[in-house]
Amino acid sequence: MNRIILEPKELEADGCEVLLTDARAAHLRRVLNVVPGQTVRVGLLDGPLGVGEVVRIEAEGVLLRCRWEPVVPEVPRVDLLLALPRPKVLKRLWAQLAALGVGRVYITNAERVERNYFDTHVLKESFIRGRLIEGLQQCGDTRLPRVSVHRRLKVLLEGDWSAEKEGCERLVAHPAGGVCLSEYIPLRHPERALLAVGPEGGWTEYELALFEKHGFASVSAGERILRSDTACLALLAILHEWMNFSTKIA
Amino acid sequence: MNRIILEPKELEADGCEVLLTDARAAHLRRVLNVVPGQTVRVGLLDGPLGVGEVVRIEAEGVLLRCRWEPVVPEVPRVDLLLALPRPKVLKRLWAQLAALGVGRVYITNAERVERNYFDTHVLKESFIRGRLIEGLQQCGDTRLPRVSVHRRLKVLLEGDWSAEKEGCERLVAHPAGGVCLSEYIPLRHPERALLAVGPEGGWTEYELALFEKHGFASVSAGERILRSDTACLALLAILHEWMNFSTKIA
Structure with missing residues (x-):
């Protein structure tokens, strides 16, 4: 952490004080061994970063007084459209996606996704939110990825998300074909990117x-066929570096 | 798969025929539903890629006759020096490392590594080998990463590996400081790279x-603090793209 x-709802009316009583309090006491007067890094969900000064350590919890930075971190510039992976894989993926940074996550059905995957608890909003916040606490960002679940890829693609796509490079990962990212990337300088990653077994020809x-431009990161979680992390990392690089040379 | x-030792004396009787045979029969005459992708460990024709399907296994390509895939151009992560994390990492591609893996102790981590079965050679081959079967490469375990970082760094470091860019990942990879990468065109990734809590000042x-040049992929497995995958992916890009523009 x-x-x-x-x-925001945890803060007192002054917007600065908060009494922590849960796992975060336990972390402050037992891992960081904080004492009154000490400061720790804090962040307001979807809000600014800041520092929290330990005011009191009581039986019921740890009281922090926070000072917030004036600006709010930007929303990560890469979005992910992901064919629903096996629940066991997705369970571990949420925190890692939030840690690497992703603006939106569209979870979608696809022809090679097994239908019963949609019954999993790892698609429950409360579960997702907990894991995403865990990822934010790891990486230090405050921007909670927005997640939506879609039962039909065609309906999702044909739907009314055009406003979100402006200035957005659309990419579909496909190991067997497409342009290699290292050839494609240097030619483009998008504001945002939307990356589609397929299921085990890949996208079908129809998809x-x-x-x-x-x-969507078809791209790959070489000839290796990666598991869908590995592919998500590898491609998100490459895209973030690309966006950073583009911004610097622009 | x-x-x-x-x-190599599984092949008949002609170097082409092999009788599979284990999980690979089960995969051919039950997942791929192969029939005699059908061909499947095969690879010889640390050797060439090829295709295997199903000759017979018998009670005891599946008999393949292989044709091999004339060239052997190159060893991946990135090596990893990794402070021993929690066993639970490392257990899942082996296959992903092999799938992304890594030439050598040096597992090392570090000040912030817990000593009892070294007792884990996930450092046993037979365990590692099984997981690495699983990763190769996923990604389609044949090059088995060479793994060694080092109890002292200082001894490792001062040891006689100079021959392996020629033409090799040495990088140490450090989220808090260092140059951002996206600034550093475009300036260099190395033959190989060796990436050092620290433990949870990071490298110490001494290290x-x-x-x-x-x-070793200190580099980061932005200000985000990643868990060590996420950092390995993200940075390996970025480095591979970099090497590919460098080779193309060279």
Whole structure:
């Protein structure tokens, strides 16, 4: 826990004081061994970063007084469209996605996704939220990825998300074909990117045609076929570096 | 299992026929539902890629006849020096490292590694080998990463590995400081890279000084603090893209 993430509703009316009583308090006491006067890194969910000074350590919890930075971190510039992976894989993926940084996550069905995967508890909003916040506390960001679940890829792609796509590079990961990212990346300087990662077994020809119709360029990171969680992390990391690099040379 | 990996000792004297009787045979029969005459992707461990034709399906196994490509895949151009992570994390990491591609893995102790981590079965050679081959079968490569375990970082860094370091860019990942990879990468065109990733809690000042003394440049992929497994995968992916890009523009 490299940054304690607080929710706006937890703060006292002054917007500064908070009494922590849960796992975060336990972390402050037992891992960081804080004493009154000490400061720790805090962040307001979807709000600014800050520092929290330990005011009191009581039986019921730890009282922090926070000072907030004036600016709020930007929303990560990469979004992810992910064919629902096996629940066991997705369970571990949420925190890692939040840690690497992703603005939106569209979870979608696909022809090679097993239907019963949609019954999993790892798609429950409360579960997802907990894991995403865990990732934010690891990486130090405050921007909670927005997650939505879609039962039909075609409906998602044809839906009304055009406003979100402006200035957004659309990419579909496809190991067997497409342009290698290292050839494609240096030619483009997008504001945002939306990356589609397929299920185990990959996208079908029909799905790839749908993506093409909706302006997605087919890309790969070499000839290796990665498991969908590895592919998400590898491609998100490459895209973030690319966005940073583009911004610097622009 | 996107490619069936065979070990040289499994092949008949002609170097082409192999009778599979284990999980690979089960995969061919039950997942791929192969029939005689059908071909599947095969690879010889540390050797060439190839195709295997199903000759017979018998009670005791599946008989393949393989044709091998003339060239052997190159060893991945990135090596990893990794402070021993929690066993639970390392257990899942082996296959992912092999899938992303890594030439050598040096597992090392560090000040912030808990000593009892070294007792884990996930450092046993047979365990590691099984997981690495699983990763190769996923990604389709045949090059088995070479793994060694080191109890003292200082001894490792001062040891006789100079021959392996020629033309090799040495990098130590350090989220708090160092140059951002996206600024550093475009300036360099190395043959190989060696990436050092620290434990939870990071490298100590003493360790960072040791790395600096041994020619490691301190780099980060942004301000986010990643868990050590996420950091490995993210940085390996970025480095591979970099090497590919460098090779193309060279």
